[in-house]
Structure formats: C-alpha cells, structure tokens
Amino acid sequence: MFDKLDFIVDKYEELSEKIADPExxxxxxxxxxxxxxxxxxxxxxxxxTEYKDAKKNIEEAKELMYxxxxxxxxxxxMEIEESTGRVEELEVELKKLLLxxxxxxxxxxxxxxxxxxxxxxAGLFAxxxxxxxxxxxxxxxxxxxxxxxxxxxxxxxxEASFQITGKGAxxxxxxxxxxxxxxxxxxxxxxxxxxxxxxxxxxxxxxxxVDVYINQNDLRVxxxxxxxxxxxxxxxxxxxxxxxHIPTGMVVTCQDGKSQLKNKDKAMKVLRARLYDLKLExxxxxxxxxxxxxxxxxxxxxKIRTYNFPQGRITDHRIHLTVYKMQSFLEGEIxxxxxxxxxxxxxxxxxxxxx
Numbered sequence: 001m002f003d004k005l006d007f008i009v010d011k012y013e014e015l016s017e018k019i020a021d022p023e024x025x026x027x028x029x030x031x032x033x034x035x036x037x038x039x040x041x042x043x044x045x046x047x048x049t050e051y052k053d054a055k056k057n058i059e060e061a062k063e064l065m066y067x068x069x070x071x072x073x074x075x076x077x078m079e080i081e082e083s084t085g086r087v088e089e090l091e092v093e094l095k096k097l098l099l100x101x102x103x104x105x106x107x108x109x110x111x112x113x114x115x116x117x118x119x120x121x122a123g124l125f126a127x128x129x130x131x132x133x134x135x136x137x138x139x140x141x142x143x144x145x146x147x148x149x150x151x152x153x154x155x156x157x158x159e160a161s162f163q164i165t166g167k168g169a170x171x172x173x174x175x176x177x178x179x180x181x182x183x184x185x186x187x188x189x190x191x192x193x194x195x196x197x198x199x200x201x202x203x204x205x206x207x208x209x210v211d212v213y214i215n216q217n218d219l220r221v222x223x224x225x226x227x228x229x230x231x232x233x234x235x236x237x238x239x240x241x242x243x244x245h246i247p248t249g250m251v252v253t254c255q256d257g258k259s260q261l262k263n264k265d266k267a268m269k270v271l272r273a274r275l276y277d278l279k280l281e282x283x284x285x286x287x288x289x290x291x292x293x294x295x296x297x298x299x300x301x302x303k304i305r306t307y308n309f310p311q312g313r314i315t316d317h318r319i320h321l322t323v324y325k326m327q328s329f330l331e332g333e334i335x336x337x338x339x340x341x342x343x344x345x346x347x348x349x350x351x352x353x354x355x
Contacts, residue, residue, distance in 0.1 A: 001094070008045065015037055019038055047094050054083045061075075102174075105171035109174075110147070111164060111173070112159070113157070113200070115157065116179065116198035117196075119197075123152035124154065126159070133332070137166065145163040147256060148256055175318075175341040176203050178303065179199075182198070182309070183307070183310070184310065198303075223240065241253065254266045307330075314326065316337060319340055
C-alpha cells in the first residue's frame, strides 16, 4: 500500500507543476484534465501527509519517554496514545481512498420507476417513490428533469423516467436499483387487511455518445400526439416520440415537452443509458465475483427494501438495517440509509483487500 502511496505523491507533485505551467494553462482542455487528476489525488495525498506526520509524532514522543522529566514523560505518553489512534484511523481511511473507483460515480443519472405487483396500490407506491427521489435530489440542489410519466387513474403512476443532474448523483443513488416492497392497508380495504405491493427502481448512469455506439439504422422512430397534462398545445402537435431499438427490442417514449426535437433527445439519453447498463450487466456476468458483494450487485429483480406502514419501518434487506422514520423517509430524507449502504459496500471491498 505504501509503495502505491509514494507513487501517488510523486504523481501529485508532477501534476502540481503541470497545472502551474503557463503553456498548459493556455490549452484549456489539457489543463482541465490535469486539474481533475490533481483534484482526485488531493484527498489521498492530504491523508497520507497527515499519516506520516502522526507517525513522526509517535517517534519523537518515544524519545521523550527516556527523559528524566516526569512531566515530559506524561506528555509523551498522551501524545503516543493520541497519535497511535489517529494512525489507525488514517490507515483505514487510506485503504478506502485507494479502493478502485467506480468510473460512473461522478455521472448524472436516469432513474426509471415502474409499478409492479399490486394493482392500484403498486401505482400509488411507485408515485410515492418518484416524489421521494425528486425531493431527495432537490434537497441536494440537484436538477430534476422529467422525461416521461404514465399515470394511473387513481393518482399513481404505471411508470416514470427522469434525469437527475448533480455531482456524484450516481455514487449516491446507485444502490437504489431493485425491487421496493410496500406493506400497508389500502384506503379501499374495509377489512383492515395488509396488502403487499411492489415497484421496481432502475438507476442508470447517463452516458455520452462515445460510451455507447448506436447505429441509426437500428432505430425506428415514431412520433404521435401526447396525452395527459402538459398545456394547450400538447395534444395538438405530434411532439411525443417513441424510439424502438430493433436489435434489443427496447422501447423508450418521451412526451413531456412540447418540442419533438427535445423529446427525441431525451429519449435517446434514456436509450443510451439502458444499452450501457446492458453492456455493464454482460461484463458483470464475466467478473461476477468482483460484484458479488451483498450491496453492489444492482440486480433489478432482487428485493432490496420493505416499507412497512403499520409498523412505521423501512428495512433494507441487503444490510439488515431498519429505520423507523417512514414520513421523513418518503419526504426524501434517505441519507442515513444511503450512507449505511456505501459504508457496507466499502467494508466488503476492504475485506477483499485484507484477505
């Protein structure tokens, strides 16, 4: 680990010189590239510098232990104890910082929510999840852009797709992919029986054209009149777009905006993200062991969380964590769960390093 850290320090110093070089500063594209690399290495270098300082403090304090001055000895003992604890903390922190970074972590995301089993109740629950993620994004000052919503007649949704734009959106939301289950008594249930319904969430990293090549000849694009809310002109122009990717059979629709061109652009973003996700899934099958951690599988068919209304609890089955804060959770206060998922994933990854 320390050989790698020394190499990173050398690389960091080299980058520091480059970003101060007037010739490189004049080439904005290269300068931005070096600045990003420099920024990525900064937390590692800072933690390693602090680690080396703490180790040095221990060595200096040990020398004071041979002093005849009792007061100095007591000071040295306290310094050794404090610095040793900090060294242990920093070792764990450095291991985390050196974990292979998910290349998609800094990307924006496209979230797709679909009502599953449970009829109207599943649609209502899917609508609650949609609001939960939108509120979470707004709380972090991320931009939310609705791509498509298909509503039910009782205030729920059949499916919805939306884009969240913000730094680290994928790193925070990627563990939300999977089947979410709700247990509660529907308002229409006179006997007071608890019903179980489900909704599926897919969190996809937004990808650029260069990440996924799409042959235009493989696409069928249909335009039609939008349905539902959206203003006076929505239902009078052929602004809605449906794109079919013939080789995979994937169908993406977008009818949120009044502009056919913008709707097509949004639909293409979703299609690229889905195809990229499919590519990742195929790669993951080949390196299944690497992704077998209890949190990081991203299996769309796996039941990940239960929302039990009678007991007011939310349980994540991957990390066996239960929180009793249903109302605030559905208002978008989900950081406690997300932090626990990230910590668990890191712990699993660290275990592999130590094995």
